[in-house]
């Protein structure tokens with residue numbers, strides 16, 4: 191039922207939008223935030239587009255703040271729940287049958303019902319993503335968000351007009367269309383334990399994992415009006431976007447805030463009796479969590495402006511987490527004095543690491559850094 195064949199749709203979606211559309215998209219983002227930056231289509235040196243200051247900035251100035259286009263919490267490494275021996279109580283807490291006192295002050299994000307109809311209110315391919323790669327969580331969100339936006343754009347149009355469906359999909363895809371991208375199975379650097387001879391099989395395996403994840407997503411979300419969205423090449427590009435552009439996010443733990451409140455900061459809010467009861471009820475959980483009680487949640491996000499910043503091992507800016515900043519927001523601040531017209535760069539890797547380690551870590555981004563610092567250090571070596 192598509193007027194534009196799926197192959198052609200795919201070609202268009204995977205190509206960068208034309209320069210005017212890109213410029214309009216970024217100009218509108220910058221204007222909305224009132225930031226003194228601009229995205230230039232060619233940063234020079236074959237690096238693609240880049241982010242530049244339009245005003246002088248002092249060290250420590252916030253250059254811009256932005257909410258993620260997409261973000262997801264990554265799985266914690268440990269198993270704090272496993273240390274809590276009282277399984278029936280854990281289940282009662284998880285199901286909501288038991289509620290801890292005063293938890294209403296520390297709300298968690300709502301659960302999202304699975305559009306495929308799973309009864310446990312979780313994204314049904316989450317188990318697959320957990321077992322394979324956290325990045326599939328974020329990619330699934332990107333796909334769902336594009337789909338919802340395309341549906342919304344169609345809400346006042348003839349729902350089945352193929353031209354309108356295609357237009358809606360293109361418009362909904364714009365935040366990802368402008369992103370630097372490559373198929374995930376091609377852009378991941380070959381790990382050290384995979385020989386050159388095994389590289390083909392390694393990449394085929396990654397492609398297979400993406401295909402498995404996509405199959406689950408198709409089962410839950412497939413919409414005949416937007417077939418190109420469910421093509422493997424597009425899904426590979428979505429995962430590639432996160433591999434090449436993501437920014438780590440730290441979200442303070444609501445568990446820490448709750449436990450501190452109950453055990454130390456309740457004065458004036460709860461009576462002593464109420465506090466004693468709350469402390470008795472939460473003590474076993476606190477003991478089971480041990481040092482992990484204040485573990486921050488790690489996340490990853492894709493940000494429209496931040497992802498335009500190129501890498502430099504001596505960057506002009508860095509991501510910070512000032513007190514009171516919104517959870518999950520990117521706050522980019524000047525690492526030194528910046529003049530109008532200077533490029534705003536970030537260090538994608540650990541800037542304290544030696545040259546060889548920085549270069550090894552940058553392999554996943556597909557380039558060899560030739561910044562001034564690298565050239566200086568290489569010459570000195």
Ligand SMILES: C[S@@+](CC[C@H](N)C(=O)[O-])C[C@H]1O[C@@H](n2cnc3c(N)ncnc32)[C@H](O)[C@@H]1O
Nearest residue numbers: 237238239370434435497498499500501555557
């Ligand atoms: C997060 S994007 C940065 C924006 C990108 N230039 C664009 O056009 O959207 C990361 C990609 O930009 C390119 N890049 C960033 N910094 C670079 C550098 N110092 N040298 C060469 N390429 C760089 C690499 O291709 C990298 O994978």
